[in-house]
Amino acid sequence: MNSRRIGVLGGGQLGRMLIESAHRLNVSVVCLDSDPATPAKQLLGPPVAGTIDCGAFSNAADIRKFVSQSKIDVLTVEIEHVDTHVLDELEAEGKVEVHPAPSTIRVIQDKFAQKEHLTKHGVPTSKYAPVPSVESLQSLAKEWGLPLMLKSKRWAYDGRGNYAVHSEEDIAKAYETLNPKADPEALYAEAWCPFERELAVMVVRDRQGHVVAYPTVETVHTRNICHVVVAPAQIDGLLAARAQEVAKMAVASLSGAGIFGVEMFYLASGEILLNEIAPRPHNSGHYTQDACNTSQFENHVRVLAGLPIGSTDLKVPYAAMLNILGHVPMGDLQRTLASAHASVTVPGSTVHLYGKPGCRADRKMGHINLVAQTFPELQSRMAQLLAADLGVSV
Ligand code: ATP
Numbered sequence: 001m002n003s004r005r006i007g008v009l010g011g012g013q014l015g016r017m018l019i020e021s022a023h024r025l026n027v028s029v030v031c032l033d034s035d036p037a038t039p040a041k042q043l044l045g046p047p048v049a050g051t052i053d054c055g056a057f058s059n060a061a062d063i064r065k066f067v068s069q070s071k072i073d074v075l076t077v078e079i080e081h082v083d084t085h086v087l088d089e090l091e092a093e094g095k096v097e098v099h100p101a102p103s104t105i106r107v108i109q110d111k112f113a114q115k116e117h118l119t120k121h122g123v124p125t126s127k128y129a130p131v132p133s134v135e136s137l138q139s140l141a142k143e144w145g146l147p148l149m150l151k152s153k154r155w156a157y158d159g160r161g162n163y164a165v166h167s168e169e170d171i172a173k174a175y176e177t178l179n180p181k182a183d184p185e186a187l188y189a190e191a192w193c194p195f196e197r198e199l200a201v202m203v204v205r206d207r208q209g210h211v212v213a214y215p216t217v218e219t220v221h222t223r224n225i226c227h228v229v230v231a232p233a234q235i236d237g238l239l240a241a242r243a244q245e246v247a248k249m250a251v252a253s254l255s256g257a258g259i260f261g262v263e264m265f266y267l268a269s270g271e272i273l274l275n276e277i278a279p280r281p282h283n284s285g286h287y288t289q290d291a292c293n294t295s296q297f298e299n300h301v302r303v304l305a306g307l308p309i310g311s312t313d314l315k316v317p318y319a320a321m322l323n324i325l326g327h328v329p330m331g332d333l334q335r336t337l338a339s340a341h342a343s344v345t346v347p348g349s350t351v352h353l354y355g356k357p358g359c360r361a362d363r364k365m366g367h368i369n370l371v372a373q374t375f376p377e378l379q380s381r382m383a384q385l386l387a388a389d390l391g392v393s394v
């Protein structure tokens with residue numbers, strides 16, 4: 001159908017599910033990842049002679065080799081923590097198209113820069129401030145009151161760069177834990193958002209800059225990790241539409257094509273505040289694989305391959321997604337796989353396993369999508385899945 005070859009920086013589960021969608025459209029994909037047995041590469045077989053797929057997506061020279069030897073037309077990411085300067089250079093040299101734009105990936109990589117960008121474009125977010133020292137955090141705590149959220153600007157995922165500061169005694173420990181080298185540029189603070197619910201919207205953007213939103217969903221986190229997603233979010237329709245508007249406004253302010261995950265907080269005051277954006281397929285959009293006309297992965301492939309955006313509508317009345325996580329405290333691969341297999345007996349469920357050979361506590365090993373005709377039916381099927389031993393509770 002399409003001869004453009006897509007290169008993906010990173011070869012985890014997002015790359016794996018992207019490849020599944022691309023293959024159905026006859027679109028060729030290659031992944032760069034230093035691990036030869038990543039979830040994505042398991043679908044691709046050995047690399048074609050003369051190409052490279054082993055190298056670091058954080059290393060400029062490896063990215064350059066990957067683009068030239070693997071004959072990539074369009075480069076994209078399944079993780080935002082990549083070297084964006086080499087992506088700028090490659091585009092300027094006319095070697096490859098990069099989507100989303102390197103400038104977009106760069107602004108999203110740094111949560112503080114992301115907040116500044118969103119504020120400049122009128123997108124509502126929580127209050128935020130730089131904290132170059134422990135003393136500045138102490139005075140901010142007096143000014144704003146506690147709790148507040150201390151965050152690493154960069155390299156954060158699954159809440160690992162966050163520290164909830166609840167009391168004055170937490171301040172020094174929080175600062176030291178997230179920033180042992182006391183780098184004045186490493187951290188910033190966010191006002192605490194006492195949210196009623198967490199919402200998310202996937203948004204796809206084509207090369208011409210048109211943005212189309214998927215339905216608003218509710219996300220439930222356990223230990224800062226996305227655990228359950230319910231689609232559509234069981235909230236007032238006007239509120240759901242407002243969340244879609246905020247998400248589209250945010251993605252419209254960025255450059256380049258692709259799929260974006262937009263995380264938001266809904267407060268009791270009725271306000272919707274944007275938490276963060278992911279410039280790639282996102283866990284809160286996995287439900288689209290089995291519940292929407294076109295999945296988030298297929299729409300990402302479509303816009304990269306120059307095909308039209310597919311319908312983002314739900315094709316079932318209700319859907320949910322449940323992550324399969326490594327058990328706490330150790331992670332146990334056999335136990336995880338056994339419970340995942342047992343859960344396939346729940347009607348309306350589809351299991352997606354990622355083929356990860358190692359299993360740590362809370363590691364994302366797979367997910368289960370669930371569809372139903374009524375909300376009570378979804379709830380009862382969800383209860384059956386939650387009762388299975390999927391490694392989600394302590
Ligand atoms: P992800 O895996 O989504 O990339 P992350 O490490 O980037 O996670 P955040 O999305 O910043 O982390 O935060 C993780 C979770 O912590 C949020 O989903 C939310 O539950 C909570 N949280 C984050 N910021 C705040 C805040 N300002 N106030 C209250 N809770 C917050």
Ligand code: MG
Nearest residue numbers: 156157158276
């Ligand atoms: Mg994040």
Ligand code: MG
Nearest residue numbers: 158263275276
């Ligand atoms: Mg997040």
